[in-house]
Amino acid sequence: MNDKIALEEHFAIEETLADSQVYARPEVWETLRSNLIDFEQQRLEQMDRWGTAYSVLSLNSPAVQGIPDRARAVEVSKRANDVLAEQVQRHPSRFGGFAALPMQDPDAAARELERCVRELGFHGFLVNGFSQVGDAETVMYYDAPQFDDFWAAAASLQKPFYMHPRDPLLSREPIYQDNPWLTGPTWAFAAETSMHALRLMSNGLFDRHPKLQMILGHFGEGLPFNIWRIDHILRKGRRGMRCEKEVGDYLRNNTYITTSGNFRTPTLLSTMLEVGSDRILYSVDYPFEKHEDAAGWFDRCEISESDRRKIGRDNARRLFGLE
Ligand code: GRE
Ligand code: ZN
Numbered sequence: 528m529n530d531k532i533a534l535e536e537h538f539a540i541e542e543t544l545a546d547s548q549v550y551a552r553p554e555v556w557e558t559l560r561s562n563l564i565d566f567e568q569q570r571l572e573q574m575d576r577w578g579t580a581y582s583v584l585s586l587n588s589p590a591v592q593g594i595p596d597r598a599r600a601v602e603v604s605k606r607a608n609d610v611l612a613e614q615v616q617r618h619p620s621r622f623g624g625f626a627a628l629p630m631q632d633p634d635a636a637a638r639e640l641e642r643c644v645r646e647l648g649f650h651g652f653l654v655n656g657f658s659q660v661g662d663a664e665t666v667m668y669y670d671a672p673q674f675d676d677f678w679a680a681a682a683s684l685q686k687p688f689y690m691h692p693r694d695p696l697l698s699r700e701p702i703y704q705d706n707p708w709l710t711g712p713t714w715a716f717a718a719e720t721s722m723h724a725l726r727l728m729s730n731g732l733f734d735r736h737p738k739l740q741m742i743l744g745h746f747g748e749g750l751p752f753n754i755w756r757i758d759h760i761l762r763k764g765r766r767g768m769r770c771e772k773e774v775g776d777y778l779r780n781n782t783y784i785t786t787s788g789n790f791r792t793p794t795l796l797s798t799m800l801e802v803g804s805d806r807i808l809y810s811v812d813y814p815f816e817k818h819e820d821a822a823g824w825f826d827r828c829e830i831s832e833s834d835r836r837k838i839g840r841d842n843a844r845r846l847f848g849l850e
Contacts, residue, residue: 528826528835529578532843534625535653535689535744535787535810536570536582539563540610542603543590550711550815562814563587566614570813571621577818578826579811580840581849584611585625585653589693592630592655595662600629604639612647623847625653625689631660633673637680644684650847651686656693656723664698668723670730682736687783687846689742690724692716712745712788712815721748725757728777731770737781740846744787744810746794747778751801754778778802783846785810786838790824804834808843 539547544563551559562569566584574582586607594600604627611624626643628636643649657666669678681688694715697703703710724743733739743750750757758773770777779802786795787810798807811821825839843849 528822528839530580531578531809531822531825531839532581532583532849533574533579533810533813533821534583534742534808534843535691535785536584536813537563537587537815538566538584538611538614539587539590540603540607543587543607546590546593547587547815559814566622567618571618573813573818574621577822579818579822581621581623581843582813583623583625583650583843583847584614585689585691586611586627586655588655588691590655591627592658592693594629595631595659595665597629597632597635597660600631600658601635601639603627604629604636608639608643608647608649612643612649615648623849624649625651628652628654630654630658630667630669630674630677633677637677640681640684644686649686651684651688652681653689653691655691656719659696664696666696666699668726670726670732675735678732678736678739682739685738687740687742689744690720690727691744692720692748695719717745717748720744721750724748724750724782725774728774728781729768729770733777733781734771740781740783742783742785742808744785744789744812746786746789746791746798747782747784747802750778750782751784751798752794754801779806782806783808783842786821786825787812788816790820792824792828792830795828795830799830799834804830804837805842807838808846809839 591600591604607627615622615624626649630636657668660667754775758775783806785808
């Protein structure tokens with residue numbers, strides 16, 4: 528399939544580049560580094576070669592979410608969004624943008640999102656999990672009441688947001704200590720990100736904003752596989768849960784799920800059975816993942832051509848209002 532749309536595709540700026548270095552062995556860092564700061568060479572070549580017509584780009588992780596100083600978080604997000612806007616302007620038919628936001632300052636985040644959508648033409652925002660605020664050990668999750676106005680502003684723009692992984696703070700998660708191989712994309716990303724998504728759902732964010740749409744990568748960070756059990760248990764007792772519907776209702780009505788970094792047919796089929804092929808979107812996770820692996824799998828996996836069109840392109844066109 529040669530006209531795919533991909534939407535978990537990352538770049539870095541000087542100020543955020545080093546955040547990605549811990550995830551690369553020294554011998555692959557040079558390549559990852561050069562791919563993260565490149566827009567017009569390797570990135571477009573790989574898209575052309577493996578049939579991605581359009582990529583929605585976002586900053587690397589944790590980037591702005593890992594900057595405890597509010598003023599600096601605001602400054603770095605603006606710089607990243609300006610760099611991205613310039614590339615989108617140069618290649619409007621190839622690149623779109625998700626805003627990076629300084630969630631450390633919810634008012635500033637709402638204003639920056641407005642600027643990015645109204646003036647820069649971005650498709651929404653991508654946030655790398657919780658934000659560190661004030662000092663490195665203080666964390667904020669976005670179901671907290673101080674984000675109510677931010678979410679109202681975000682919902683009024685009628686654009687989706689991507690809840691993207693970051694690692695938990697090891698100082699607060701002793702279970703990862705001495706087991707570094709289980710951090711990052713192996714497991715910690717999915718555990719952290721699925722939990723944050725569950726907090727948003729079960730604290731009523733989507734009751735307050737029923738049209739708001741969240742995108743989850745990596746086949747929903749495991750949620751489709753566990754959604755029956757989550758609701759099965761909660762039906763026996765809600766234990767103070769602060770939402771009106773079942774968690775599965777938010778997964779089926781307020782969530783889109785991408786294939787980023789998880790190129791596996793049984794997982795795709797299970798997700799199709801759980802949420803339907805209208806809510807699944809092709810993505811790569813470049814440059815952390817290869818177009819070759821994503822497209823080499825997706826273009827040939829055993830689904831109907833009608834589902835391949837939806838997942839590879841048409842669902843994203845509809846979600847972002849692309850012609
Ligand atoms: C990502 O942003 O998706 C990512 C990282 C680091 C390692 C792997 C990965 O930020 O997929
Ligand atoms: Zn990613």
